[in-house]
Amino acid sequence: MFFDPLYLILVAPALLLGLWANLRVRTTYSRASQMRASLSGAAAARYILDSAGLQDVGLEMTPHELGDHYSPKERVIRLSPDVYRGHSLAAVGIAAHEAGHAIQHAHAYAPLVITQSLVPVAGFGSNFGFLALLFGIGLGLQWLAWAGVILFSALVLFQVVNLPVEFNASSRAKRQLVALGIVPPQEMVYVNKVLNAAALTYVAATLQVVLTLLYYLLLLTGRRD
Numbered sequence: 001m002f003f004d005p006l007y008l009i010l011v012a013p014a015l016l017l018g019l020w021a022n023l024r025v026r027t028t029y030s031r032a033s034q035m036r037a038s039l040s041g042a043a044a045a046r047y048i049l050d051s052a053g054l055q056d057v058g059l060e061m062t063p064h065e066l067g068d069h070y071s072p073k074e075r076v077i078r079l080s081p082d083v084y085r086g087h088s089l090a091a092v093g094i095a096a097h098e099a100g101h102a103i104q105h106a107h108a109y110a111p112l113v114i115t116q117s118l119v120p121v122a123g124f125g126s127n128f129g130f131l132a133l134l135f136g137i138g139l140g141l142q143w144l145a146w147a148g149v150i151l152f153s154a155l156v157l158f159q160v161v162n163l164p165v166e167f168n169a170s171s172r173a174k175r176q177l178v179a180l181g182i183v184p185p186q187e188m189v190y191v192n193k194v195l196n197a198a199a200l201t202y203v204a205a206t207l208q209v210v211l212t213l214l215y216y217l218l219l220l221t222g223r224r225d
């Protein structure tokens with residue numbers, strides 16, 4: 001089933017978009033890494049958090065490359081070493097994006113609240129949805145196959161609602177970097193390109209799960225011939 005050509009044809013646009021987005025992330029990131037910023041990523045995040053009255057949100061370095069994230073559960077921003085220590089436009093851009101998530105959380109930004117509540121079921125759905133569908137079809141158990149599709153839909157819903165979360169965190173970051181004088185407006189073009197490329201990877205990932213869901217529905221309703 002993994003090698004079904006119909007699946008490959010269906011998800012091909014998402015895979016190509018994902019490849020292109022990853023390439024954009026790499027090129028825009030390396031260019032913005034060469035541009036010096038007045039603050040390190042950690043200092044920029046701290047400044048944005050403090051300005052938003054979030055002195056109690058923690059800031060840590062994670063050894064994982066590309067491991068930059070905000071943990072709503074722990075109220076901590078973790079930045080990879082290059083972003084934490086880096087004095088570049090790339091570093092302050094990514095750090096500001098994570099600070100944007102912390103501000104969303106403090107304001108109970110609705111899409112973030114929804115994605116947080118979907119995390120457990122989306123994780124379960126991505127692991128067991130496909131298995132349930134596979135066994136359901138294999139054993140001729142329609143109810144099990146449909147349960148698999150419904151489980152997988154939780155992951156799709158998570159990804160779709162996560163899009164405004166990511167776009168909003170980046171637009172908050174862009175605004176704060178200029179408003180607080182961390183990045184001069186004429187240099188924002190480099191930051192914008194990095195954040196827009198990162199947003200495109202989320203669009204590609206979302207498109208991929210939507211098209212995969214479509215494939216599952218085609219399998220189940222038997223309209224493939």
Ligand SMILES: [Zn+2]
Pocket residue numbers: 097101165166169
């Ligand atoms: Zn994000």
